[in-house]
Amino acid sequence: GFSIWLAGGGIKPGMTFGATDEFGHRAVENIVTPNDYQATLLHLFGLDWNRLVYLHNGQEQVITNHRDARVVTEILA
Incomplete structure (x- = not known):
């Protein structure tokens, strides 16, 4: 976890989202992946993370590397 x-x-101001184990080593509740975080930030910037592509070694890539991602709407104001 992080x-x-x-x-x-x-x-949203003044909130805590999710929880970690008793040692703070891993997320155990409302897990947000790095791809979820990126998708949420891009959404806030007004960009569709599903359609945002860039070239890498001549190939089109998406920021989430075609892995599952979601906009974490629970933290949005």
């Missing part, structure tokens, strides 16, 4: 502090930009 912790992050976000402020402004469409994020």
Whole structure:
């Protein structure tokens, strides 16, 4: 698991989302993957993360590397 502090930009203020195990080593509730985090930020920037592509070694790539991702609407203001 990881912790992050976000402020402004469409994020709900003063909330905690999810939980970790008793040692803080891994997320156990409301798990947000790095791809979920990226999809959420791109959504807040007004970009569709499903359609955003870039070229890498001549191949079109998407930011989530075609892995499952979701916009974490529970933290949006």
